[in-house]
Amino acid sequence: MKRKRVVVLGATGSIGESALKVAHDIPDRMEIVGLAANSNAAKLAAQANRVRPKAVCLVDESKLGELRGALEYQPRIFSGENGLIEIACLDEAEMVLVAVVGTGGLRPALAAIEAGKDLAVASKEILVMAGEIVMKAARGKGVQVLPVDSEHNAIFQCLDSQRQRRTPNAERPTPNEDRDVRRLILTASGGPFRNTPNEQFESITMEQALRHPTWNMGPKITIDSATLFNKGLEMIEAHWLFGVEMKRVEVVIHPQSIVHSMVEFADGSVLAQLSHSDMCFPIQYAVTWPERVPNSLPPLDFGKLSKLEFATPRYDDFPALNLARRAGEVGGTLPAVLNASNEIAVAAFLAKQISFPRIWQTVEEVMDRHSPVAQPTLDAILRADQWARAEAAETLRR
Numbered sequence: 449m450k451r452k453r454v455v456v457l458g459a460t461g462s463i464g465e466s467a468l469k470v471a472h473d474i475p476d477r478m479e480i481v482g483l484a485a486n487s488n489a490a491k492l493a494a495q496a497n498r499v500r501p502k503a504v505c506l507v508d509e510s511k512l513g514e515l516r517g518a519l520e521y522q523p524r525i526f527s528g529e530n531g532l533i534e535i536a537c538l539d540e541a542e543m544v545l546v547a548v549v550g551t552g553g554l555r556p557a558l559a560a561i562e563a564g565k566d567l568a569v570a571s572k573e574i575l576v577m578a579g580e581i582v583m584k585a586a587r588g589k590g591v592q593v594l595p596v597d598s599e600h601n602a603i604f605q606c607l608d609s610q611r612q613r614r615t616p617n618a619e620r621p622t623p624n625e626d627r628d629v630r631r632l633i634l635t636a637s638g639g640p641f642r643n644t645p646n647e648q649f650e651s652i653t654m655e656q657a658l659r660h661p662t663w664n665m666g667p668k669i670t671i672d673s674a675t676l677f678n679k680g681l682e683m684i685e686a687h688w689l690f691g692v693e694m695k696r697v698e699v700v701i702h703p704q705s706i707v708h709s710m711v712e713f714a715d716g717s718v719l720a721q722l723s724h725s726d727m728c729f730p731i732q733y734a735v736t737w738p739e740r741v742p743n744s745l746p747p748l749d750f751g752k753l754s755k756l757e758f759a760t761p762r763y764d765d766f767p768a769l770n771l772a773r774r775a776g777e778v779g780g781t782l783p784a785v786l787n788a789s790n791e792i793a794v795a796a797f798l799a800k801q802i803s804f805p806r807i808w809q810t811v812e813e814v815m816d817r818h819s820p821v822a823q824p825t826l827d828a829i830l831r832a833d834q835w836a837r838a839e840a841a842e843t844l845r846r
């Protein structure tokens with residue numbers, strides 16, 4: 449059995465930490481050869497001193513002195529946005545785990561594909577923004593795009609086990625072509641405000657929104673889980689990853705976060721994937737795929753699971769889902785606009801500048817003002833992203 453040599457982009461974040469745990473847990477199967485972060489020099493150095501990757505990268509060049517001072521050995525050091533691209537193309541690496549919050553991982557991901565690396569993608573934002581481009585580039589190069597997002601990893605597992613076929617993404621028929629798949633059903637915890645009456649939404653505080661009932665994640669995705677934009681982004685992510693039309697991607701509320709998603713087949717049978725809500729499960733599957741290996745993660749104790757509940761989302765109270773469906777159906781540059789305006793609005797909410805409902809109001813206003821470009825090039829997507837950020841900031845100033 450071979451160890452997979454992995455570069456982790458976004459190492460100091462929540463997913464990055466889980467990836468380090470997985471590498472520690474299955475040392476015969478995973479070796480971390482590169483670690484990259486934005487500006488947290490102290491944490492990156494501590495991780496590197498522990499794991500001893502061949503290379504590290506810090507995007508924020510002003511913190512390089514701090515990084516060098518804290519390192520106890522001499523790895524190759526990259527820096528700046530270009531450094532992130534260079535470490536993603538590291539000769540020693542076979543796989544790049546993209547776990548940078550937001551869209552900063554897009555260019556490094558495309559460069560890694562070009563260099564022949566497989567991708568494990570946690571950063572759903574890059575698939576929402578440029579899913580068609582990423583998947584096309586991966587097919588062209590014959591490399592894998594393995595989903596780390598728990599729902600997509602679950603769907604990937606259900607599709608895999610159904611077919612008993614170990615062919616890579618690139619050669620496998622997409623569920624669209626493969627008429628045996630009827631629906632992809634994404635589960636959503638519903639976030640902390642699943643049962644909150646909408647009259648109370650105006651007074652929701654940042655602290656309340658950061659208290660997620662089932663998952664422990666970075667701040668941006670935690671707010672996205674509270675507005676349900678996270679699930680909206682995931683609908684578009686699923687559309688691109690699995691080549692399924694938006695109308696066949698559905699959402700169901702499942703507060704326990706034990707069933708991570710489901711696939712309904714043509715005969716009406718539904719397969720689901722279950723585990724505790726710990727991102728180590730999907731990260732490990734992405735790394736060891738197509739094999740499964742033992743680990744030290746806790747198994748489910750069905751005697752202790754009191755219940756698994758399912759419900760229809762409150763579409764009228766949480767407009768994010770319909771906005772995302774619209775963006776995914778229109779396609780072109782509109783998903784990038786939804787994603788970018790959401791990032792700006794979430795940052796403003798985290799800075800306590802706007803109310804909770806202002807997040808989706810801002811996204812809707814910016815989407816309404818956008819004239820989508822069909823079949824956009826990467827440049828057109830990046831322009832739409834920049835336009836939406838400026839437009840959202842302007843909307844929030846007014």
Ligand code: NDP
Nearest residue numbers: 458460461462463485486487488548549552570571665666
């Ligand atoms: P965190 O906020 O915990 O961590 C973000 C990481 O990205 C940090 O390492 C940060 O470095 C780094 N980073 C931020 N900006 C840049 C940049 N411009 N260039 C390079 N690195 C950067 O986020 P999460 O780990 O929660 O999420 C990461 C991604 O994974 C997101 O896209 C999220 O949607 C997705 N995801 C997360 C899940 C989770 O359970 N957390 C579940 C499913 C998907 P620094 O520390 O130096 O700032």
Ligand code: MG
Nearest residue numbers: 597598599682
């Ligand atoms: Mg998810």
